[in-house]
Amino acid sequence: MGIVSPGxxxxxxxxxxxxxxxxxxxxxxxxxxGPTPHILTDHWEFTVTTETGEKYKWDWAAxxxxxxxxxxxxxxxxxxWSKLQTTxxxxxxxxxxxxxxxxxxxxMAHSYGGYTTNVPLEDLLDGQSWIAYEYDGEPxxxxxxxxxxxLVPHLYFWKSAKWVRGLVLSDTEDLGFWETxxxxxxxxxxxxxxxxxx
Amino acid sequence: xxxxxxxxxxxxxxxxxxxxxxxxGTARTIVLDVPDWxxxxxxxxxxxxxxxxDGYRASRSYSIASAWTGETIELTVEEVPxxxxxxxxxxxxKAGDPLEIRGPVxxxxxxxxxxxxxxxxxxxxxxxxxxxxxxxxxxxxxTPMRLLYSVxxxxxxxxxxxxxxxxxxxxxxxxLVYTREAPAGEPRVGxxxxxxxxxxxxxxxxxxxTYVCGPTPFVETVADLLVAAGHDPARVRTERFx
Amino acid sequence: MSxxxxxxxNAAAGALSEVFAVDLTTATGQCNGCGQVAVFAEARLxxxxxxxxxxxxxxxxxxxxxxxxxxDTYLDLRGLTYLRFPNA
Numbered sequence: 001m002g003i004v005s006p007g008x009x010x011x012x013x014x015x016x017x018x019x020x021x022x023x024x025x026x027x028x029x030x031x032x033x034g035p036t037p038h039i040l041t042d043h044w045e046f047t048v049t050t051e052t053g054e055k056y057k058w059d060w061a062a063x064x065x066x067x068x069x070x071x072x073x074x075x076x077x078x079x080x081w082s083k084l085q086t087t088x089x090x091x092x093x094x095x096x097x098x099x100x101x102x103x104x105x106x107x108m109a110h111s112y113g114g115y116t117t118n119v120p121l122e123d124l125l126d127g128q129s130w131i132a133y134e135y136d137g138e139p140x141x142x143x144x145x146x147x148x149x150x151l152v153p154h155l156y157f158w159k160s161a162k163w164v165r166g167l168v169l170s171d172t173e174d175l176g177f178w179e180t181x182x183x184x185x186x187x188x189x190x191x192x193x194x195x196x197x198x
Numbered sequence: 199x200x201x202x203x204x205x206x207x208x209x210x211x212x213x214x215x216x217x218x219x220x221x222x223g224t225a226r227t228i229v230l231d232v233p234d235w236x237x238x239x240x241x242x243x244x245x246x247x248x249x250x251x252d253g254y255r256a257s258r259s260y261s262i263a264s265a266w267t268g269e270t271i272e273l274t275v276e277e278v279p280x281x282x283x284x285x286x287x288x289x290x291x292k293a294g295d296p297l298e299i300r301g302p303v304x305x306x307x308x309x310x311x312x313x314x315x316x317x318x319x320x321x322x323x324x325x326x327x328x329x330x331x332x333x334x335x336x337x338x339x340x341t342p343m344r345l346l347y348s349v350x351x352x353x354x355x356x357x358x359x360x361x362x363x364x365x366x367x368x369x370x371x372x373x374l375v376y377t378r379e380a381p382a383g384e385p386r387v388g389x390x391x392x393x394x395x396x397x398x399x400x401x402x403x404x405x406x407x408t409y410v411c412g413p414t415p416f417v418e419t420v421a422d423l424l425v426a427a428g429h430d431p432a433r434v435r436t437e438r439f440x
Numbered sequence: 441m442s443x444x445x446x447x448x449x450n451a452a453a454g455a456l457s458e459v460f461a462v463d464l465t466t467a468t469g470q471c472n473g474c475g476q477v478a479v480f481a482e483a484r485l486x487x488x489x490x491x492x493x494x495x496x497x498x499x500x501x502x503x504x505x506x507x508x509x510x511x512d513t514y515l516d517l518r519g520l521t522y523l524r525f526p527n528a
Contacts, residue, residue, distance in 0.1 A: 002212070005249050006290075006295050
């Protein structure tokens with residue numbers, strides 16, 4: 001390690017009960033690998049494509065018609081900030097995928113703007129993930145992934161794909177945008193799985 | 199002068215703060231002693247890295263404010279509200295403290311002594327920092343230089359004395375543009391627009407190299423205005439501060 | 441214009457100087473997506489991310505990505521058909 005900068009602590013707060021290497025943040029940092037897509041709900045569509053090529057689609061009205069949940073979860077970003085007890089509203093993937101016939105083990109989330117991230121299908125089910133369209137009681141802001149984002153809080157937050165537009169289910173594990181650039185294929189914050197090989 | 203195209207890989211090195219100087223209510227110049235500084239070209243920048251006692255790190259880029267004199271180098275830092283690195287550099291860092299830096303970097307947004315043609319400099323806010331380095335490096339060379347410097351209000355102007363001194367030369371023209379509040383006697387308040395560029399900048403046929411620096415939206419707007427006015431895009435160099 | 445959350449290729453110079461011995465900001469690159477040829481300094485650089493992403497200022501497709509892990513640096517140059525550097 002190099003020098004220590006006298007008097008520098010960074011913009012952080014301390015915290016217990018955080019995954020290893022994380023610090024608490026008061027704000028909600030916006031991280032992005034590209035321009036913010038601006039998708040009107042009139043044009044919004046979510047598509048699940050199974051391993052056999054079968055497609056299931058929802059438009060915004062169809063999403064709104066599904067039973068929604070109020071969600072309160074801690075979120076952990078691989079860049080080390082954590083935010084506790086964040087509140088969202090969305091539709092559980094259990095609800096969305098209830099009538100989808102699939103034997104696939106893996107899913108790739110695709111976003112407007114081209115972002116991708118991979119998650120094992122079992123990590124999207126059993127109350128572990130949602131398509132979220134409200135944050136903190138308000139419609140989800142585009143810079144935070146609105147109109148709707150994937151929410152998978154038990155994994156590092158790069159897996160919670162902003163501007164999500166679909167899931168592609170498959171028998172093989174393909175790697176997404178950050179996973180092909182050195183980030184961990186799974187990303188469990190409690191095991192500090194930040195980078196490939198961790 | 200060092201070559202900018204091929205060189206060894208750069209690493210972080212530790213500089214010592216020789217002196218700090220207030221520029222405005224929110225900006226400060228930091229004078230650094232850098233033991234192995236290879237020299238730099240006007241317009242280049244360096245990266246600064248801060249490390250907290252627990253190992254937490256944050257780094258940012260800052261343009262070098264001074265021309266290379268063979269001695270110390272200078273940075274001018276504007277404090278960003280709610281920033282992570284700039285408040286430390288503007289409020290906490292003091293003479294005698296160490297500062298980790300990496301540089302110099304950047305071969306595009308540079309002015310080289312002996313470079314042909316007049317120079318148009320257009321800066322917004324802290325975007326004036328690398329432009330000042332260019333004015334300093336060119337001082338006395340006879341190169342015609344014009345600076346259009348856009349600020350919010352009179353108190354925001356960095357390098358007031360410097361600019362007065364430089365403007366005294368026949369080769370240099372400095373024009374301040376106030377976007378929110380102007381000093382008494384100044385007729386115009388507002389952003390740089392096509393009319394201002396036509397009035398004060400070199401004309402496209404003068405063959406000037408233009409350097410535009412500042413926040414990203416400022417740079418995009420000004421670059422678009424220049425191209426729309428007929429300036430050759432290949433002669434417009436930009437640096438965005440985000 | 442809509443929000444501008446990017447810097448430009450100049451800001452990548454420091455990080456890339458730890459990987460390359462050559463200054464990338466003066467290099468000219470061709471975008472794999474749209475074929476535009478431009479100076480790397482003019483690429484749109486997104487740095488508020490788990491890695492550094494440079495995008496074509498014409499079509500926004502990814503030109504290159506750099507990720508620093510504690511042990512390694514990952515560099516993905518697939519978005520560039522070529523990079524051209526002036527000799528010293």
